Amino acid sequence: MTVNVTRRQFFKLGAAGAATSSMAMMGFAPESAEASVRRFKLTHTKETRNNCTYCSVGCGVLIYSLGSGGENAHQEVMHIEGDPDHPVSRGSLCPKGSGLLDFVRSDGRLEYPQVREPGSSEWTRVTWDDALNRIARYIKDDRDANFVQRNAQGQTVNHWTTTGFLAASGSSNEAGYITHKVVRNLGMVAFDNQARV
Amino acid sequence: MTNHWVDIRNANLILSMGGNSAEAHPVGFRWVTEAIEHNNAELITIDPRYTRTGAVAQDKAFIRTGTDITFLGGLISYLIETNQIQREYVVNYTDASLLVREDFGFEDGLFTGYDPERRAYTDKSSWMYQVGDDGYALRDTSLTNPRCVYQMMRAHYSRYTPELVSSVSGVPVGDIQRIWRKIAATSVPDRTMTILYALGWTQHSIGSQIIRTAAMVQLLLGNMGMPGGGVNALRGHSNIQGLTDLGLLSQLLPGYMSLANASEQDYRPYIDKRAKQPLLPDEVSYWKNYEKFHVSLMKAWFGDAASEANNWCYNWLPKLERPLYDVLDTFERMSKGEINGYFCQGFNPLASFPNRAKVTAALSKLKYLVIMDPLNTETREFWHNVGEYNDVDSSQIQTEVISLPTCCFAEDDGSIVNSARWLQWHWVAAPPPGEARPDTQIMADLFLRVRRLYEQEGGVFPDPIVNLTWDYKQPAKPSAEELAKEYNGRALVDLTDDQGNVTRRAGEQLASFSELTADGRTEAGCWIFTGCYSEEGNLMARRDNSDPYGIGQSLGWAWAWPANRRILYNRASADTEGNPWGANKALVWWSSEQGRWIGADIPDFPAQSPPSAGLGPFIMQPTGGGNFFGGQSMVDGPFPEHYEPFESPVGQNLLHPNNPLARNNPAARIFAGDREALGSWEEFPHAATTYRLTEHFHFWTKHAKLNAIVQPEQFVEIGTALADEIGVSKGDRVRVSSRRGSIYAVAVVTRRLRPLRIGDRDVHHVGIPLHWGFTGVAKKGYLVNALTPFVGDANTQTPEYKSFIVKVEKA
């Protein structure tokens, strides 16, 4: 009931145009309404600040997870909502961002390294060691076989064109930076991210 | 964005063109509605469709896809001929007065220097200003010399009459003139228009030039550098800005530096070409510091191994033998069997690249494919038969696929850059599912294994691998903080000023890129980010949302590149005396008491250079001004010109009906096989455009239940007139086909799409949302790139997804 009353007052104020900021007029929920719900639902959760992973508005989100974060305690995200302090989004999320929890907990999430062998129609689970050793070996063999130090005109080019890399513009700057550092210094030039498309 | 999301509220007019922000950037769009409600602003949309943005616009027009340059080019002509320009701004802050070389010209759709055999401008030498004996450009500030940029531009667009614009674009003359009039009203100093665009401008074979035309309009109106102004790219992915800034593109290095071409064998000319010197006396021309940024990057990557003696490892960087090794080029080579290995880190090329049949064939030729993704993408399963949705024979595909599960945003620390250039830091909320790992850790671990192989076995040119700096506490698990500090940069030795005073101790984090040196005393992995992680700490994590000037400038929230500046070119928000153009447009201004620029933003200008010194506000440009004349920067001409999409529903380019070379962008690259796969409008009469919906994000959210529930099934939108013509009613299934493939989907029959009158015929548009595929929890659907053509923008190679032709029929 508390919530309903607060919301109704909020809309009344909005209609009168008095005492509410333009932000409230735009549909940003009043803090009191937020707070009275959250107190029940989110007790005992950990609050973490983050940003929506979809578009480049970069709306602020608060992620609530259960579990202490201690060594053996399993932590799980159980709620995500807009961050009311965020100067762009002021607590709002769009229909994409409102589904972030279902992205984090999607059945489509990959959990283990796997390999699909040539000609096969199925996946086989492998260890991280197996997967990374395999890839490192492929990188080395292909690079050693096809790295070009000098081109036909005798110019120094020191590049490797037979392996390419697409980087993720949904990943962090830190991932992007280390990816560039590694990929470029292997000599790769066929290297792009989603900005190309 | 030159400006930022909240700043949209300061606009008097908002032009939404080449984008649909109410649908694709809904929360950012709230600042458009804020401007309408509280700044009395008007929103105008120009789009082939009646969009969600258009639904709340005060004025709108419908335009044939791919013809935006005609509308904007005609606008340029209108502004000039009716003298509705911000003259003081144009004369002092742009290159309008500079003279262009006498041998530069434009004839029948082609600029000087074209080679039809190579389909390229092979001689761009005339695309330049006239330069005097002192090395500076010649100018005529009266703007009357027929060779001055202003008069050249005027002549170029004089062809773009309202009647011609209408006959090409399908926008009625009355709509054109009404909207031009409204836009022209922002030429007064204290009113601004902001332009919002997205992939509706980039995904054309003339995409880069559409955006240039918009920038030219904004310069004529004096709207660049102004609150509520600018040309604002509303970017797609959450960190597509950051990955661009960090240079993860085939020809770039971090911070918009570029790799050398094979012809650039020597270090000094490589630097000199990029360290642009002023073209007018005393101008800042900030790129003249290029070597400081470059050497600091080399020190970040190679540490002590990079020295002046070896030209800071110049030869270790790969050099380019083609203009671009972009994705279209790469998949062309892959389809010919020239690529053995391919990595897809959070990228789904089977769904995202044009001509899906070609992409499948290309991936099938790989020896190995590595997938790093939080989700089961279509590319990961490209070899898997999923009936009509992925009709392949697994046994015939010899590609080995190695799949590595990665964390999503909720499971790693780090920063992402939003469209407004804000670097915002986030924190881990929970561990990832199963054995998934962060991308940083995967890349580090993989690198260490490769390096170990080189150390143990030797191999070809191991130098950049075995010498790469790797000082992370846990080498296989660099922390986000360590990497952020590295791209920010630090002093390697004590730095001193002219008097020998120590300004920065060895090992300290740098606060500004102005501290970088070209002699190896500093390192910085991405110079434009320098300042984000200084001795003060991690400024990207700041959360002070206060807005002391009340114009939406929260400088204490996160950190924006460059230098925490929120509006680029903001010196242009003040007149030549240093005063704001209008009281309601005050952003930064000159304080004679303090002897420096002050205000609500970090001045984009030398802080103590008085207005009387007369420096231009566009400090990255050698002229100090905004450029109407593109010089040699573009591959397809110094002035934007309209060319038809490679697949066009009309037979000719009405601007150059008699020159087949100028029908499509004459400088756009198209591979022979892909040209053969273009359709003709007689066979495929309907103009098609792809787009996204508010409920979905690309091909990700079909994996998320909520989104899959609200928008479960693939559809295409067709207008009622077309539906009547082909006998389709709403809910029927239709087949949409191009020369390259076909898809089936439910038809949404709507009045939101109307035929446009082009020449003597009605052209129907077909709207094709792109979110479905054969993995995920939504209903299975067809990848729409079965239809799209394999050709891109001449400059960027961004595929032409927004303009192609199809045939729609009842299934």
Ligand code: SF4
């Ligand atoms: S919530 Fe919506 S508008 Fe905000 S960042 Fe996410 S996708 Fe963009």
